[in-house]
Amino acid sequence: MSTVSPILENSRNVVAAATPVLIEFQGVYKIYDLGEVQVHALRGIDLSIAKGEFVAIMGASGSGKSTFMNLLGCLDRPTRGSCFLEGTDVSQLDKTELARIRNRKLGFVFQGFNLLSRTTALENVELPALYAHMKPEERMARAHEVLALVGLANREHHFPSQLSGGQQQRVAIARALMNHPAILLADEPTGNLDSRTSVEIMDIFQRLNAEQGITLVLVTHESDIARFARRIITFRDGRIRRDEQVTGRAIAAEVLPNLPTVDEDQD
């Protein structure tokens, strides 16, 4: 671990002292070969994230944060280096094994929600369980459970088109939670939402992190959203520029009462 920067070393010591390391990137490079030019999306990433952390990834577009998320989400493999997830080097796995890891270990939340249209909330939530060969009764029970967890118990049979943006994102979170993932990956989850709904989503994330111990990695370019996390990692030009603990962390449950509701806006 000679390449680890002093800052990273410091942060690891703070969090990883008590809890085991969940994610570890060692000298990760990602180079896209576009024929005439080679795009160096990641230029040597060394990073570790412990179980139970809530990390915000920041950076301008082109900084490499999307590439980093793709690798973390097991949607892609690095050109060089190793990505360990719970001790397994996922850079060595084949596509089927990666799909299995996405299914069992990871949950995705996207900016555009990415729900299946003309499919009810309940069926959208069940989707990961179908690919995990969960028994139908168990699947139904778990789907009810996670929808209740995000406060949508009474919206199970609604289609995405009948739900508001915030509700759709909560269905997406419920879907991500379906198979008891170790990590929740959220790619600009509040990008399409108004500020109050954004905070509501952050409230759900903070509760999942605190109450269920789910590790959260959140990509955002809004710094006030990043402040809901415990740790902020900033990317620039394919490298980690800053890695720091959040001081004066925002707590969504405290912020929410001070925000105007939609109804008040209309008044």
Add this chain to the structure above:
Amino acid sequence: MDFASILRIAGRALKRNKMRSALTMLGIIIGVAAVIAMVAVGQGANEQVQEQLASLGTNMLFIIAGSHQAGAVNFGWWAVRTLTHQDEQAILHLVPTVKAAAVQVQSRKQVIYGNNNWATNIIGTEPAFFSIRNWDFSSGGPFTQQEVELSDNVCVLGNTVVENLFPYANPLGKTIQVGNLPFKIVGTLAPKGESANMGHDQDDLIVIPYTTMQKKITGQDWVQLIIAQAVSRQASTAAQQQITDLLHVRHRILPGQMNDFAVRNLADIENTAAATGHIMTLLLASIASVSLLVGGIGIMNIMLVSVTERTREIGIRMAVGATEKDVQTQFLMEAVVLSAIGGFTGIILGVGGSRLIATLAHWKVDVSTVSILVAVIFSIAIGVFFGYYPAQKAARLDPIEALRYE
């Protein structure tokens, strides 16, 4: 994913574009229906030909008086007048594979009853003729062996002759004039209809004892034809050889000399007809299969469109853990469901269509279980075959690209 879920998802995806799914299925429906109907028509025609051939006689052999060549002139059949009743007796008694035989002396005469007259074929023969040729009687019966020996003026009328001479009266026991001679009617034949070759009317004949024919009408001592019945279908080829050998000896034909007779085997003709019918059925089926192929290409086309349209859905499924195999199975299943539903509908339509053809065109059709079974397997195979490439394309999508797809 379990089979029921895959099937449910496929069903839902197809329901989403009802019109498109229905039109895609139509290709398969028409293809399968066409194959079934065409095979049914082909086999029906085949059976009809076989039935008509069977009506000529059972396991029958013809011994035809031979042709004769003088210099460059070929005189055709019956030019050599060496075939006799004695030959027939020899065949009947000396060839073990022959169980019945009869001579045939043929002529054409005007027959008259009252104000009606009709030109018809006169056949002089023996009582065995009726059983060998599978003739049934609509009234009366055959003349007897005794009547043959006495050269009596008795006759049996074919249905066409009955219709022309006796439009209203019952012919049995009446006397008609054949040429200048009176003949007493002892029986009438049940109709057989047109023969398999060129629609020749088999019922246009009267049958009299061959002795009467030879002595009183044609004045000949030879016969044009001997018909013989083999003991079984298998034995008819052996019988053909044995008869040939026997007649070689009887007619003193040396090796290398031309035969003064010819032996024809009806089983050979039946086999040829069956082979022709089989080729025709195959031809019809293969033409119909082309439309099935086109239907399959339709499936492939729609599935490719569907994969492109649903790129994002594929991305989502992959992100939540669908493997390449899961995605491939899903799209393959959609193609198979399309083709299978199309196939089953096509079967119903094909069977219905065959019945309709049978009723409207009065053709004989035969819907075989085999053709239905083949249609089912074939339509599912088409789904797999033409669904494979689009499914493969879907499975090979890069999840990152697919999720970004607008």
